[in-house]
Structure formats: C-alpha cells, structure tokens
Amino acid sequence: xxGETKLTNLQGNHACALAAISAxxxxxxxxxxxxxxxxxxxxxxxxxxxxxxxxxMEDEIASMAAVLGAAMGGAVAMTxxxxxxxxxxxxxxxxxxxxxxxxxxxxVMRGGPSTGMPTRPxxxxxxxxxxxxxxxxxVVALAPASVAEVWSETRRAFAIxxxxxxxxxxxxxxxxxxxVETVAVDANPEPVTxxxxxxxxxxxxxxxxxxxxxxxxxxxPGDGRRAHMTGLTHGPxxxxxxxxxxxxxxxxxxxxxIETHNSLIERFEAIDCEDADIVIVAYGISARAARRxxxxxxxxxxxxxxxxxxxxxxxxxxxxxxxxxxAGRILVAEMNAGQLRMEIERLTSENQHVExxxxxxxxxxxxxxxLTAIDQSKEQAA
Numbered sequence: 001x002x003g004e005t006k007l008t009n010l011q012g013n014h015a016c017a018l019a020a021i022s023a024x025x026x027x028x029x030x031x032x033x034x035x036x037x038x039x040x041x042x043x044x045x046x047x048x049x050x051x052x053x054x055x056x057m058e059d060e061i062a063s064m065a066a067v068l069g070a071a072m073g074g075a076v077a078m079t080x081x082x083x084x085x086x087x088x089x090x091x092x093x094x095x096x097x098x099x100x101x102x103x104x105x106x107x108v109m110r111g112g113p114s115t116g117m118p119t120r121p122x123x124x125x126x127x128x129x130x131x132x133x134x135x136x137x138x139v140v141a142l143a144p145a146s147v148a149e150v151w152s153e154t155r156r157a158f159a160i161x162x163x164x165x166x167x168x169x170x171x172x173x174x175x176x177x178x179x180v181e182t183v184a185v186d187a188n189p190e191p192v193t194x195x196x197x198x199x200x201x202x203x204x205x206x207x208x209x210x211x212x213x214x215x216x217x218x219x220x221p222g223d224g225r226r227a228h229m230t231g232l233t234h235g236p237x238x239x240x241x242x243x244x245x246x247x248x249x250x251x252x253x254x255x256x257x258i259e260t261h262n263s264l265i266e267r268f269e270a271i272d273c274e275d276a277d278i279v280i281v282a283y284g285i286s287a288r289a290a291r292r293x294x295x296x297x298x299x300x301x302x303x304x305x306x307x308x309x310x311x312x313x314x315x316x317x318x319x320x321x322x323x324x325x326x327a328g329r330i331l332v333a334e335m336n337a338g339q340l341r342m343e344i345e346r347l348t349s350e351n352q353h354v355e356x357x358x359x360x361x362x363x364x365x366x367x368x369x370x371l372t373a374i375d376q377s378k379e380q381a382a
Contacts, residue, residue, distance in 0.1 A: 004187040012150045012177040013080075015185075016106055016170070017042035019154035020078050024191030025104070026052035027075035029066035031059055031085060034118040035174040036108035039080035060085035064092035064105070071096075071103045072229055074221045076158065076191075080106035083116060086125060086132070093167055094133030097254070099229045100208070100216060102161040102195060104154070106170045108177040109284075111362045120362030121174035123284055123335040127342075129169050130313050136251060138258040140265055141169040141313040143283040147181040153310065155192060156267075163194030164261045165215045171312065173335065175285040175364055198225055208250075209236040214257035258314060266319070267310040272298060273323040276305030278374060280357075281320075281344055282333040283309055286365045290333050293370035304374060315343055324352065329377050333357040333365050353377075 010018070017039050020028075028043040040056070047054040053075070057063040063079050071077040081089060086107045096103060109125050111117030129141040140160055144153040150172060157168040198205055198217040202224040210216045216236075219225035228238030235246045258265065271294060273279055278297075282290035287308045297304035307323045309316055324330060330352060332341040338356045345354045357373045359365050 005184040006187045007182055007184055009180055009182050010147055010151070011038060011180045012147045012172060013038035013108065014042050015147050015150045015183065016080070016154050016172065016177075017046060018185075019151040020104065020158065021046050021050065021052070022186065022189035022191070023155045023158035024076045025078050025158065026050065027067070027070040027077040028053070028079065029055045029057050029063045029070070029077070030079045030081065031057055031063050033060075033082045033085045035110055035177055036080045036082045036106065038177070039106055039108070060088035061092065064089040064096075067103050068092060068096050068099070068101045068229075071101045072099070072227060076102075076162070078104040078106065080108065082108050082110050082118070083112045083122075083125060084114070086128065090128075090132040094135065094137065095231045096167040097133070097137045097139070098231055098233075100165045100254075101167065101229075102165050103167050104157045104161055104170060105167055106172065109171060109173045111360065117362045119174070121285065121335060121364055122360065122362070123173050123286065124339065124360065125171065126312060126334070126336065126339040129171055138166070138255045139169065139313050140164070140166060140258065140311070141171055142267075142310060143171045143312050144176060144310070145284050145287045145308065146176065147179055148183040149310070150176060151183060151185055155189075159192040159194055160261070160265055162192060163215070163264060164257060165195070165218070166258070171284070173284040198223070206236040207238040208234060210253060210257070214253050214260050262314075265311055265314070266316050268316045268319050269306070269308040269310065270319065270323040271306040271308075273305035273307060274326070275303050276324075276327050277303045278329045278331060278377060279305045279307050279324045279327040280331045280333055280370060281307050281309070281340065283312060283340070286333045286335060289365050289367045290370055292367040293374065296367065296371060297374055302374065302378070312340070315347075317347055320344075320347055324348070328352060330354045331357050331370065331373055331377060333370055335359050335365060
C-alpha cells in the first residue's frame with residue numbers, strides 16, 4: 001500500500017464488495033436475498049472489469065458449492081447471503097472447513113426465524129455462525145460495527161481465509177449493511193497475501209500434510225500435484241479413514257491451527273473498562289448504541305465500560321476476562337433473545353452477574369434502552 005487514503009461515501013454492502021475486490025477476490029457465486037443483495041449487485045458490475053467471474057447460481061446450496069470449487073481451483077472466492085440462505089449454506093460450509101478451503105461467507109443478518117423480517121435488522125445468527133454445521137469444528141466469524149469497519153474487516157476476512165486456509169464468516173447486521181457513511185479507504189490497496197502453494201516433488205505431495213504453521217500447502221491447478229477434496233475424515237494423504245488416531249489428529253490440527261494464528265484472527269475493543277463496575281458487551285450496530293450509552297453514563301458519574309468483540313468466534317476470552325476483572329455486573333446488548341449472553345455467562349465468575357438487553361422486534365437497540373438497563377442494574381446491586 002502507498003499509505004494514501006481517499007474519502008468516499010459508501011453503503012456498507014457496497015463497501016463489502018469493493019473491499020473484497022481490493023483484497024484480490026476474483027470469483028463470486030451467490031443468489032440474491034434481502035438485505036444482502038447490494039453485495040451481489042456491486043460484484044456483478046465490478047468483477048467483469050477486472051477479469052473476474054460473477055455467477056448467479058440457482059440457490060444458496062449451489063452458490064456455496066461453486067465458491068468451494070473455485071477456491072480449490074485457485075480463485076479467491078466469496079459469497080453473500082442472509083438468514084434463510086445462510087441456513088442453506090451450512091452443509092457446504094462444513095465441507096469447506098474439513099477440506100480447509102479458503103473463502104469468505106458474508107451474512108447480512110435480518111430478523112427471523114424462517115423468512116422472518118427481510119427488511120428489518122437482527123443479530124440472531126450468532127450461534128448459527130458458530131454451530132450451524134454439524135460436528136465439532138473451529139470457525140472464524142467477524143462482526144463489523146461501521147462502514148469503515150466493513151471495509152477493513154472484509155479485507156481482513158480474506159487475509160485470514162488465505163493465510164489459515166479456512167472459511168471465514170462476516171456477520172453484518174442489516175443496519176450496518178445499509179448504512180451510508182464517509183470512510184477513508186486505501187487509495188491504492190494491495191491484494192492480501194497468504195495462500196501457500198506447494199513446492200517440491202509432486203510425486204511426494206500430500207494434500208493435507210502440514211508443517212509448523214499447521215496449514216497445509218495447496219496444490220496449484222495444473223502443477224501436477226494431486227488435489228483431493230473429501231467431506232470424509234481423512235489423513236494427510238487426503239484419503240478417507242475411520243482410524244481413531246488419524247481422525248483425532250485431523251480434528252485436533254483444525255482447532256490448533258486457528259489458535260496458532262490467534263494474533264491474526266482476534267480483534268476487540270475495550271473502552272473505559274479498567275475501573276468499570278458495569279461492563280456492556282455488544283457488537284455490530286448494538287455496539288454503537290452501547291458506546292453512546294457508555295459515554296453518557298460516564299458523564300453522569302457512573303463507572304461503565306464497553307467490551308466490543310470484533311472477532312466473535314473464536315471469542316476473545318482472555319481479553320474479555322481482563323476487561324471485566326473489576327466489574328460485578330455485565331450487560332450483554334444484542335438484537336436476539338440472548339445468544340452471546342450464554343457465552344458470556346460461561347466466561348464469568350460466580351461473583352459476576354450477567355444480564356441481557358435484548359430486542360428482536362425488527363428495531364435496533366437504543367442508547368436509552370441500555371441506560372435504563374444500567375440504572376436497573378445499579379438498583380438491583382444496591
């Protein structure tokens with residue numbers, strides 16, 4: 001990068017598309033669905049200009065399959081969807097995890113379940129992002145809270161996917177996806193790097209053999225090496241096996257490679273947490289309301305802090321415990337019935353009380369609602 005930036009007005013979904021292309025994305029497969037359709041629309045215009053490929057598939061299942069095939073064929077690949085489409089993608093997301101296929105899956109969240117409220121915001125896909133596909137598996141999920149962060153986190157999603165060789169989920173709630181803000185973007189952005197191509201004797205190549213980084217090198221199409229994709233448990237050679245030791249080693253490595261690259265994956269923000277009696281935990285658009293509520297509470301003399309996980313999965317546990325070590329009460333603000341709250345309760349001590357500030361009626365949480373919850377929490381503590 002040159003270090004130069006330019007100011008531009010961008011909608012969140014358009015920022016996602018443009019950031020993806022700036023990161024090197026050259027393949028998009030998807031199916032239009034509110035409120036993510038602007039991502040596909042922008043990609044359909046921009047990708048042909050750079051010689052990339054845009055394809056509208058017949059459904060979300062096929063879209064995810066096309067993304068996996070393109071990525072294994074050497075492309076830098078992406079798809080975008082919303083609630084029902086995200087549900088349909090889950091089986092192939094699991095395939096992407098076990099085959100270690102780098103790609104980015106954008107979910108612009110809306111109200112649910114089922115068809116729900118297509119044009120209204122929600123944050124009800126948090127646990128689906130973590131456990132949507134069956135079996136034990138690691139996952140990486142990022143949650144931007146502004147248009148500027150949509151830009152930066154989209155680029156970071158590709159950087160993680162390519163370096164760690166894993167699908168990465170970008171969770172953008174409808175408000176952020178449709179928000180228009182003035183953002184400073186790189187004037188001459190460089191594509192992200194990280195994918196490691198196999199070298200050495202093709203005859204001795206093992207598709208899932210990993211070194212100290214725990215990330216296997218990929219076979220570049222046409223280089224004479226064997227590419228092997230299977231959803232079955234496999235060893236370094238890629239062939240299916242039910243040998244307990246091999247199965248355990250494969251799954252352990254998948255988890256360990258995420259932990260090994262934690263410095264690349266983890267991102268969070270902690271505001272005024274050092275002396276906080278109450279810490280608010282929030283992400284996405286809810287975090288912006290929480291930031292305002294934190295500021296107003298501080299001005300009123302209350303010791304309130306904000307912990308905002310940008311990386312939702314794996315959750316930044318150590319950072320959260322550090323940020324909340326002086327807090328007796330924790331408020332989790334989210335547009336669902338309390339999905340992240342369950343994770344927070346797991347991470348707190350017996351001396352800490354966790355409460356939810358929840359809304360799932362298609363409207364975002366307001367700073368006033370969080371301030372009311374702070375007042376109620378203080379009264380209960382007294």
